[in-house]
Amino acid sequence: MLYDIIAKFDKKLHFPVVMAHCDIPCIVYDPIGAQISVLTIIRMVDLLNELKAKPSLTLDEQAEFLRLVNQKENHGIKVKEEISVIWGDYIKAPQLAQYPELHELVHNIMLASSQAKQHISREAAQILLQQVNRFAEIFWATKQIATFSAICPYPPEESLIYPNLQG
């Protein structure tokens, strides 16, 4: 019943051209923000694991511990936001036709971000990185931009998917 009303509106409104536009419209999208946030999560996990290796923590180290967990948390939130903005604003019918996996992939990134937030686990963080890299790969492909994989130029020195801009 609800859908009947929507169908009626669709006929009345005819937004086809607008629907192909983005939110502002036409903001500058780039998955690099999400990718850097995942790298930060991995870096926080590495620093947290250094603390885990100690037999016990002083109060100063506990303060450091909570700053690291908070940063991991914030960047988990940022990954979710950055990816869902690109998905919700830029990904439209043409991109979905080309890459039908996109809904599933984005949803998996949400779940994997939660995992990375809930655990101090390098593996959970790396699963998230693979998924966000896959998203970046698809994103650039929808724009006909070739990509390459390279080690990011700072810790945690993980492989990232970059657009190939050197021609």
Add this chain to the structure above:
Amino acid sequence: MLYDIIAKFDKKLHFPVVMAHCDIPCIVYDPIGAQISVLTIIRMVDLLNELKAKPSLTLDEQAEFLRLVNQKENHGIKVKEEISVIWGDYIKAPQLAQYPELHELVHNIMLASSQAKQHISREAAQILLQQVNRFAEIFWATKQIATFSAICPYPPEESLIYPNLQG
């Protein structure tokens, strides 16, 4: 190639139980926040249309105009956030099996929120309301809570889907 690595991780990690949990885990989810934001958008559109009816705007009315547009904008962002949090944290495999339309519906809510942000259009805002109401209907159904439709008890007096808690 990327997916091979993910598959390898999946075997190593075995997160099946964890995957069924939510982000904190187990925060209190409720679509009413998103629904109220859509009502606010509709209310802002109604007030904006009152300004539109005037032949010209004084600077004071232009200030009111921009406050209304900013509120509409902020609540458009809030709808996107509230819905994608529930979708990304609460919606898992069991809910998706029951309601395979969920990915598409949530994506449409993102697009419709953008429409509501970009236009001063009661119809665009009402399409968004239908979709968010449909999301609420599914949300409560996944929890075996019956719902009913009622006029919300404040302007803009639109129909909202509420959980039936009076037994």
Add this chain to the structure above:
Amino acid sequence: MLYDIIAKFDKKLHFPVVMAHCDIPCIVYDPIGAQISVLTIIRMVDLLNELKAKPSLTLDEQAEFLRLVNQKENHGIKVKEEISVIWGDYIKAPQLAQYPELHELVHNIMLASSQAKQHISREAAQILLQQVNRFAEIFWATKQIATFSAICPYPPEESLIYPNLQG
């Protein structure tokens, strides 16, 4: 002396009609946002008490501990914000004449929110819930909307005051 100047301004300005309007004016107010935040605080307390029952916490559990405390903190802030917005924007002379307890009640909600933030205490959180429920009861009464009490449809399954919209 200061008040003399205000009195002078009051005579000059004559804002009586405007004073009866709300901030935007006429945003969509609803105490449910504050009520859900109190439920979240209670839920966090319950999860924190599960951790408290353990003889000692691993670093992973300490990370969970701080995520729960942070969520409790954020929702304590949110209760304060949501209630003081309704109080500061919607509650005017007519509502105060009808319910002279409102200033005291809102101030007590501020103090009780601080208690709930400072302690891991189900009782402190429940006192806050009673007060916020009382605020909701008054809020709906000022709009001539009948209310009922029901168990909220998710953990922590506490009684909430809802507007009766089913007629």
Add this chain to the structure above:
Amino acid sequence: MLYDIIAKFDKKLHFPVVMAHCDIPCIVYDPIGAQISVLTIIRMVDLLNELKAKPSLTLDEQAEFLRLVNQKENHGIKVKEEISVIWGDYIKAPQLAQYPELHELVHNIMLASSQAKQHISREAAQILLQQVNRFAEIFWATKQIATFSAICPYPPEESLIYPNLQG
């Protein structure tokens, strides 16, 4: 009925000492933040009135206009926040016994902030300043700190209540 339950809790909990503490507890309170925000509102109104004096606005001036209105808006929100934090965290039974006008004054500051947000009106902004200055006067009095009135050392060069710290 609700209050019966609260009374029961009160007996059980005995928070008297804690109730006399502030939120963190014991954060550094100072009304100067709210006072500076009111000055900013007045400054924005003065700059907006300069634009109002022009026969028409270019698009560049309209952009300036909206930046000024947005700043006025943000500082209106900030006044409300700063004052309600001091009221909700610091003002307790002893201060209320000494200054029974406090609830009314704080509520009037909320209403006057809304007025200052809704209008481009120097008078509305100045009423807010008088009220916030009165709040500052009471605040310092509850701490046995003498105050004085002086012109603030920057535009809009309005009188502010300052604590007398020079002995």
Add this chain to the structure above:
Amino acid sequence: MLYDIIAKFDKKLHFPVVMAHCDIPCIVYDPIGAQISVLTIIRMVDLLNELKAKPSLTLDEQAEFLRLVNQKENHGIKVKEEISVIWGDYIKAPQLAQYPELHELVHNIMLASSQAKQHISREAAQILLQQVNRFAEIFWATKQIATFSAICPYPPEESLIYPNLQG
């Protein structure tokens, strides 16, 4: 006199090793966030200039106008934040010895960001881009990473300084 006290503290504390660390310590720094924000500013200016070309604006176009100005504003703030975080957390004595221009350059970026916020001016935005690109060039040089200049793969298709990661 103040500096005497600081000097005394410096002798007492001996923070030399710590001083060489960054804020968390060791967060993942990258100037690309600031660079993308400048591109967004330029894009907003281009869209604003399209509106400027029209003889007059409907209310719907005025709403679009204010959304574009707000985005430009937000990204002006973001440029300032991103650059001052890298400057304040990563840039230490060694980098300053190598690039004594850094303080001046960062300060000029602050001033140029303000210009870009205050004006609808492609030239002001492009001056900002040159400065932020220069900052990126120095940043990568301090890490011994070669850079190249390339057209960014989306509107406004301006030249950006990228790290050369393809070896």
Add this chain to the structure above:
Amino acid sequence: MLYDIIAKFDKKLHFPVVMAHCDIPCIVYDPIGAQISVLTIIRMVDLLNELKAKPSLTLDEQAEFLRLVNQKENHGIKVKEEISVIWGDYIKAPQLAQYPELHELVHNIMLASSQAKQHISREAAQILLQQVNRFAEIFWATKQIATFSAICPYPPEESLIYPNLQG
């Protein structure tokens, strides 16, 4: 090469007058916000040191511990923001000519804020206070306002630089 392009723009644009204006332009600047944040940091350190004196912490005290560290963290961020806004918006060529130490001082405040965030150290916090006080001293001097030093009228009762407004 980049600088050649900037030089070219400079000739074309001639922003000299504009360059002497501030961001909005002409917002109300005051270093007191940064100073109060440093006092809050010192206060948090004092409360944290009380916890440090205990042989071990209960979970409730650990919750208090993390609330204190988070507040210290937030105010460390606030100091950085408040100072860099004044530096980036108000400090221009004339102020730099008068006080060439300003770039170095502001950069040191960034580094000292990081120290105060990373450590539970009264000395680190006090170094930050000296630097922020020095900044306040210069700020008021650039406006030809005399200053005095006085104990702030609340804990932690440290010396602050205030503008002398009593004539």
